[in-house]
Amino acid sequence: MPWHDPRVITAVLAWNGIFFGLLKYFVGKILRTFETKLGTIDEIDRRLIHVETALQSRMPCSQYGEHTLTAQALHKRMDTLTSEVGKLTGAMGGMSRSVDLMNQFLIEQGGKK
DSSP: OOTTTTHHHHHHHHHHHHHHHHHHHHHHHHHHHHHHHHTTTHHHHHHHHHHHHHHHHHOOOTTTOOHHHHHHHHHHHHHHHHHHHHHHHHHHHHHHHHHHHHHHHHHHHHOOO
16 A cells, blocks of 8 residues: 555554554643642742741841851752742743644644545
């Protein structure tokens, strides 16, 4: 059976549709999980502020600036966390867009029989 036989093309398009459908399902599931985890960022921020406040109230202010060093280290870790979450958000948005483009391509190709 030659590759340009309509049955072969139909089978290939069907398998591609199944593959990309499954891919979109699992990527969507990952995105939903990621979005629920992003929803907890406000809670994490509140907890970090609480911890920072507790640390500030318990630390003695000394002439060596121990309090300042601890606050700087905490802010540095928070900035690092913020940048990493931003990178993950961008990557997941890019994956979602890629899957949408693949599905759009398959839908458009399916109509050209």
